[in-house]
Amino acid sequence: MSGKEENKGPRGLLEPGLYVTATPIGNARDITLRALDVLGKADAVLCEDTRVTGNLMQMHGVKAQLLPYHEHNASEMRPRILARLARGEALALVSDAGMPLISDPGYKLVRDVQEEGLTVTCLPGASSVLAGLVLSGLPTDRFFFAGFLPPKETARQKALEELKAIPASLVFLESPRRLGDALKDMAKVLGAREGAVTRELTKKFEEVRRASLADLAAHYEEAGPPKGEIVLVIGPPAPAEDAGEDLDTLLEKALASLSLKEAVQEVTAITGLPRKQVYRRALEMKGE
Template sequence: MMRPVPGEAAEAGRSILKRDAPSTKETASGEHFLPPGLYVVATPIGNLADISLRALAVLKGADAILCEDTRVTSRLLAHYDIKKPLLAYHDHNAQRLLPKIVARLAAGAALAQVTDAGTPLISDPGYRLVTAALGAGVAVTPIPGASAPLTALMAAGLPTDRFLFAGFLPEKSAARRAALAELAAVPATLVFFEAPHRLGVALADMAAVLGDRPAAVCRELTKKFEETRRDALPRLAQAYAGAKVKGEVVVVVGGPAKAEPAHDLDALLREALARLSLSAAVREVTEMTGLSRRQVYERALKLKGSET
């Protein structure tokens, strides 16, 4: 995931964008020779041992390494005694640096692109560089490795024959529930990233929309305090309600037990009517489901009538 990095990249990092910057291919003895191109390299998500020999060879052979936060990548390189110029490349400077990076690639450089943790381009805007490089006729080579969504699937104990990675859900509850309603009928295991401070409320929304599905909350994967908690969504929501959670979180949710509509209208209405007026509940559920207001209103009236 790409995060903003304070300040500008170091001068040494910026120098790699100059057309006359020295190239590893031109000056090295050939031990770590790399053909020109962009190498998209997966790095560990926590445990530094989770990196491939091929990834290490690419990082050693690249002319320079594009990364989110030079401090984070420096720790990885230091651990493996790799000394290469680093350039911070992230959302806040991509527009300015992208043309220069592509020009450097087109001139024959071999550049590696990494993220702070895991596989670049997964819930990460780094795809823009890949798209631009391909558009300029530059070879793009993926170097696979650690990935938080796949690691969570390995630990969750839920079906893996079909899964959908949905990234981060919206921050606001109404928007989050609407997004979940769109995913409810997908016949696959669902995988989400979630911020630790929102985990409790996000699980509550998942339970309200997706029901009593089996799920797993995977936290700090591959790290010292790794934890995976497996239970039904309502019980997980209760367990994490108000909890102070730390670290990176991945939530894995089982698919629907059977083919079902994209949203359970009655369940959504009952939950909304329990806390809102009739008109407000109808408005919220209409926005969440995309159904006509008349259809939602008539169903809400029937539900209220059956409860009196």
């Protein structure tokens, strides 16, 4: 018997190691054949909620030992998981939906397994972040995933200021009840950019609504919170060199009828440039 065969887990043909496995984000059929194979052969499946994962596996006729692994028990569970992997077991790691580790706990486990010299591999699949980005109709060549914004207005606006100058599309996850407030702050801080609200991805009532941030904010203020999980995509700022060419013209027009503060605020919203840059140039133009 070869060493490779001796390391087979009791459930069959899986090599020992941690299998980070994507699961569907909505439509239960969006799971790969390889994922079903691994989930069925693993010595155990580590999951956020055993009920959620249990339902998915029941739909596909897969049976396995389910072990809870989430942010509340991670420090306690990691040593046990490492011990099982060291004994030659094959363990799968899943989240409730989509790709594990993306806005989910797990990266510390991956790092610890690697530092122990044990095997980690990834079974790619469904991802709400990528699905929302693809369906947004906004630039996809460069994007920055920022997860969930802070729930409080002041902290949320501060976070958006930090993200404002990134020359890429911005991708967020957001709750339906906070969507309207988040869009208002985005319109205020990020200015005249396009956005896309994508929701219920891969499900029957999948929807993409694309408009300016201001128009999106107005829509959800009138319509109220939508249903379902939301991925929010914001288009990139205007290229700095293009915005810079118009900066003096825009400031000149704004300063003719507005106070310095108001002019800076208006031009910052239009160009997407950092406020400090616009303010500094406005002071230079006023000779202050």
